Amino acid sequence: MMRSVLPLGAFTLLVIVFLVSLRSGRAPNLIESPLIGKPAPEFELQTLRDPERTFSRSDLLGQVSLVNVWATWCVECRHEHEFLMEISRSGLLPIYGLNWKNDRDEALRWLEVLGDPYLVTGFDDTGRVGIDWGVYGAPETFLVGPDGQVLYKRIGALNEGVWRHEILPLIQQAQVVGVQQ
Amino acid sequence: MALLLAAGAALAIDPGAAFDDPALQARYEGLTNQLRCVKCQNQTVADSNAPVARDLRQQVREMIAAGASDDEILAFMTDRYGNFVRYRPPLTGTTAVLWAAPFLLLAGGLTIGVVLMVRKSRLVSDDDCDDAEAPGEETP
Numbered sequence: 001m002m003r004s005v006l007p008l009g010a011f012t013l014l015v016i017v018f019l020v021s022l023r024s025g026r027a028p029n030l031i032e033s034p035l036i037g038k039p040a041p042e043f044e045l046q047t048l049r050d051p052e053r054t055f056s057r058s059d060l061l062g063q064v065s066l067v068n069v070w071a072t073w074c075v076e077c078r079h080e081h082e083f084l085m086e087i088s089r090s091g092l093l094p095i096y097g098l099n100w101k102n103d104r105d106e107a108l109r110w111l112e113v114l115g116d117p118y119l120v121t122g123f124d125d126t127g128r129v130g131i132d133w134g135v136y137g138a139p140e141t142f143l144v145g146p147d148g149q150v151l152y153k154r155i156g157a158l159n160e161g162v163w164r165h166e167i168l169p170l171i172q173q174a175q176v177v178g179v180q181q
Numbered sequence: 182m183a184l185l186l187a188a189g190a191a192l193a194i195d196p197g198a199a200f201d202d203p204a205l206q207a208r209y210e211g212l213t214n215q216l217r218c219v220k221c222q223n224q225t226v227a228d229s230n231a232p233v234a235r236d237l238r239q240q241v242r243e244m245i246a247a248g249a250s251d252d253e254i255l256a257f258m259t260d261r262y263g264n265f266v267r268y269r270p271p272l273t274g275t276t277a278v279l280w281a282a283p284f285l286l287l288a289g290g291l292t293i294g295v296v297l298m299v300r301k302s303r304l305v306s307d308d309d310c311d312d313a314e315a316p317g318e319e320t321p
Contacts, residue, residue: 006293031219034263101232127236134261136219136233 033134033153040067040148041132045122048099048107055096055122060144064151064174066095067142068118068158069130071102072110074138080157081114087163088117093171097121100130100138143167145174195235199242212241212254215268225268 035041044056060067068084070077088095097118099107104123111121124130133142134153143152151170154162200206210227216237218229226237237258244254258266270276 031263031265034260127233128240131236131240131261134263136262 030155031134031136033150035134035142035150036153038150040142040144040150041129043122043129043132045098045124045129048097048104048111048121048123051123055120057148059120060096061146061148063146064093064171065144066093067098067133067144068095069098069100069133069135069138069140069142071100071138072106073102076157077139078114080139080159081117083158083160083163084117085115087158093175094119098124098130098133098135100124100135101127143170143174146177195238199238200245205245208251209241209245212245212251213238216241216255216258217266217268219262219266 040057040060042057044054047053047055066087084095087093095117097120099121102125104125107121107123111118122129127135133140137155139157141154141158142150145151151174152167154167158167198206199209213227214225216226218224218226218231218234218237220231220233221229224231224234226234226241228234240257241254244257249257255267264270264273264276270279272280
């Protein structure tokens with residue numbers, strides 16, 4: 001009896017493990033960010049439009065905000081741009097841009113042609129600030145709480161589904177907490 | 182052809198060595214070979230052409246030059262990219278299964294193999310008992 005049960009049992013166990021993993025919906029090559037639940041990193045960058053002005057971590061404090069990593073060479077950034085414009089127009093929360101490993105003139109031209117959803121964009125041409133945020137590609141979007149805590153990270157383009165199911169609930173939660181304080 | 186194959190191993194992604202000091206160079210190579218390129222995830226930071234890998238090699242170089250220890254550099258990377266960035270993940274509750282699995286599977290496989298062999302040899306000796314009486318021979 002053991003001869004037939006053991007392989008069957010082992011196979012069943014494997015099937016369960018694989019099913020659970022497959023249905024979790026997480027793409028295995030997306031790295032979970034160790035920043036979730038931790039304070040956003042300290043940084044200070046020139047703004048994209050005006051090198052004399054700076055964009056730094058303290059600008060993020062006081063409200064829930066999005067920090068969106070983008071570049072003109074990034075195709076998925078082009079795809080999510082319209083959705084970012086919608087969020088910006090809704091006025092729900094500010095979107096800060098992190099222009100990552102890009103040419104300044106090209107980035108400015110891109111915003112001119114397509115529209116600018118960002119309250120402020122930081123210019124990170126070397127990618128050094130990106131490293132502190134654990135950025136390894138574009139687009140990436142972070143949700144940051146009023147106290148500067150990283151609440152969520154999206155790797156890949158934003159879309160309606162992700163927004164509605166994953167990000168919006170966190171925004172609403174954070175904004176309620178903000179009002180209570 | 183042999184020359185090409187040999188040269189492939191020696192080719193660095195960045196032209197020239199990062200450090201003149203061989204001890205620092207050895208540390209640099211050691212570290213960049215145990216960090217995963219987070220973009221091209223089946224390559225090390227040392228091997229990958231991805232821009233992020235280049236940035237991380239630069240970061241390692243700067244940190245070595247600034248006097249950071251290997252542990253500090255590895256901690257810097259895992260703080261930002263998580264344990265996944267290390268090719269040899271540290272032993273924690275979650276990675277314990279990863280580390281132990283090959284040994285457990287081997288032990289399990291050997292156990293099954295031994296059990297089956299023992300059982301089989303027992304069956305064979307039972308047959309021997311039966312064969313002591315040659316087939317077709319009548320017992321009086």
